[in-house]
Amino acid sequence: LDTLIIPGGRGIDAACGDPALLAWSRARSAPARRVASVCSGAFLLAALGLLDGRRAVTHWHRCAEFARRFPAVRLDPDPIFIQDGHIWTSAGITAGIDLALAFVEADLGAPAALAVARQLVVFLKRPGGQAQFSAALSLQQRDDRFERLHAWIAERPAADLSVPALAAFVGMSERSFVRAYRRATGSTPAKAVERLRVEAARRMLEENRPVKQTAAQCGFGSEETMRRAFLRLLGSTPAAYRERFAAA
DNA sequence: AGCGCCTACCGCCAGC
DNA sequence: AGGCTGGCGGTAGGCG
Numbered sequence: 430l431d432t433l434i435i436p437g438g439r440g441i442d443a444a445c446g447d448p449a450l451l452a453w454s455r456a457r458s459a460p461a462r463r464v465a466s467v468c469s470g471a472f473l474l475a476a477l478g479l480l481d482g483r484r485a486v487t488h489w490h491r492c493a494e495f496a497r498r499f500p501a502v503r504l505d506p507d508p509i510f511i512q513d514g515h516i517w518t519s520a521g522i523t524a525g526i527d528l529a530l531a532f533v534e535a536d537l538g539a540p541a542a543l544a545v546a547r548q549l550v551v552f553l554k555r556p557g558g559q560a561q562f563s564a565a566l567s568l569q570q571r572d573d574r575f576e577r578l579h580a581w582i583a584e585r586p587a588a589d590l591s592v593p594a595l596a597a598f599v600g601m602s603e604r605s606f607v608r609a610y611r612r613a614t615g616s617t618p619a620k621a622v623e624r625l626r627v628e629a630a631r632r633m634l635e636e637n638r639p640v641k642q643t644a645a646q647c648g649f650g651s652e653e654t655m656r657r658a659f660l661r662l663l664g665s666t667p668a669a670y671r672e673r674f675a676a677a
Numbered sequence: 678a679g680c681g682c683c684t685a686c687c688g689c690c691a692g693c
Numbered sequence: 694a695g696g697c698t699g700g701c702g703g704t705a706g707g708c709g
Contacts (some may be wrong), residue, residue, distance in 0.1 A: 604699045
């Protein structure tokens with residue numbers, strides 16, 4: 430077995446109390462080159478004792494409970510994912526994508542990971558994320574000049590994120606900003622803003638929030654505008670995306 | 678279902 | 694010269 434991945438979700442608590450499943454997981458994890466969890470899947474790894482003394486992360490919603498139940502684990506609630514030796518843990522569901530990209534990078538190299546990230550229309554290094562998994566991304570952005578800008582955008586997707594506004598934020602003229610941004614990221618400002626807005630909207634829809642509210646809070650002028658952006662980037666409508674990925 | 682208008686993008690060029 | 698900057702305007706494409 431190469432990589433054992435424990436997913437999280439509703440059944441995780443039952444799984445942690447299932448002796449047969451625990452035994453199976455323990456047996457499978459022993460020879461694995463890599464053991465990983467997504468979201469609350471970290472609870473099962475912790476129940477097996479695999480995380481004792483290691484740094485780990487889980488879904489923010491259950492961090493407090495996790496810390497109480499597993500004091501031997503060095504829980505860090507902040508990062509998108511953490512690697513400690515051959516054990517990897519990741520935060521909420523979409524962090525699993527970041528985790529998978531990290532596997533691709535570890536096995537096949539940064540260029541391959543970047544290519545996959547582009548194909549999936551996600552940032553290889555998620556803006557605002559922790560610095561520790563930056564290895565991959567020295568490629569996506571040769572300089573960290575626009576990192577603060579990305580964090581700023583991600584935090585307020587509903588704000589005025591026009592090119593003049595972005596240029597003002599970084600203190601450059603529009604023309605120079607567009608040119609520098611393109612050189613540094615390979616994307617254009619408006620396209621990047623759209624991607625970040627779609628990413629924010631995806632997270633909200635995964636939490637089962639209404640489409641209308643999501644559109645408004647993520648900076649889309651109307652539901653129709655968000656719908657078009659989703660079709661462009663994801664090939665799916667917001668309602669369909671929510672239907673497929675929202676928690677029950 | 679279609680379209681007018683606005684914005685983003687980028688080539689061009691003049692200045693530093 | 695050679696590079697970088699930033700204003701201007703044409704075009705394409707997306708928003709409403």
